[in-house]
Amino acid sequence: MTSTFPDISISTDRLVLRPFEAGDIPPLAEMMNDELVTAWTSAPFPYTTADARDWALRRAPSERLSGRGIVFAVAEFLTQRLVGTLHLRNTDWRTLTAEVAYVTAPWARGEGYACEAVLAAAEWLFRDQKFERLEMRTAADNTAAQQVAQKAGCVSEGVLRSAWIARSRPEGGGAGWTESRTDLIIWSLLPEDLDEAEEPRAFGGYDAYSSAGDRSSPGDYTPAGGYASVFPDWR
Numbered sequence: 001m002t003s004t005f006p007d008i009s010i011s012t013d014r015l016v017l018r019p020f021e022a023g024d025i026p027p028l029a030e031m032m033n034d035e036l037v038t039a040w041t042s043a044p045f046p047y048t049t050a051d052a053r054d055w056a057l058r059r060a061p062s063e064r065l066s067g068r069g070i071v072f073a074v075a076e077f078l079t080q081r082l083v084g085t086l087h088l089r090n091t092d093w094r095t096l097t098a099e100v101a102y103v104t105a106p107w108a109r110g111e112g113y114a115c116e117a118v119l120a121a122a123e124w125l126f127r128d129q130k131f132e133r134l135e136m137r138t139a140a141d142n143t144a145a146q147q148v149a150q151k152a153g154c155v156s157e158g159v160l161r162s163a164w165i166a167r168s169r170p171e172g173g174g175a176g177w178t179e180s181r182t183d184l185i186i187w188s189l190l191p192e193d194l195d196e197a198e199e200p201r202a203f204g205g206y207d208a209y210s211s212a213g214d215r216s217s218p219g220d221y222t223p224a225g226g227y228a229s230v231f232p233d234w235r
Helices: 022-032 035-040 049-066 113-128 143-152 191-196
Strands: 008-011 015-018 070-076 082-092 097-104 133-139 155-168 178-189 207-210
Touching: 008 113, 015 113, 022 049, 022 070, 022 082, 035 155, 049 070, 070 113, 082 113, 097 113, 113 133, 113 191, 133 143, 133 155
Parallel strands: 097 133
Antiparallel strands: 008 015, 008 207, 015 070, 070 082, 082 097, 133 178, 155 178
């Protein structure tokens, strides 16, 4: 029997991680057409409204129902404006491990939203779901993602050589994209890493709700640790 994650939402002081809704489709399409998203992910380009609808309303729910993982739309708690998306994927229910990937909207970068979302998801995964390992992968040239991982305190475990294909604009300013192989850096986070972290949180924790639950107020649970966030790829 395949295990599955519960249909839940997770809130922090600033964000709510929840299932995608029809209203998220236009901002999702806009976000996924950003050049940095195209460069570091495997998302189609151009990313159409039909692509966004398929992901939000069909593929994302099927991730949870199939037991492969769980996908969250990440929105500002007060405005419900879409900040990004977070995906716990490649779930192994025997070893209780998963991989995290996320995308942040261009307008929301630099606000700490990506890290806050991953922290809340990791806390829920470890504390509530009793998982033992969260893995992250970053392209070797994606220095911004590596800096986030290092600052958050996750552990770099090694390099997968020539394991990813990145995209870039052609030299000389030509149209379209070119592809090139690159290494992937492997990072990991364990439950004890949360317990050992000394940096205080910039937000007040999370609450988990069922899909029909009340989302009117942020949770008052304060997690006790720090963890890492990187965005390696999006599928």
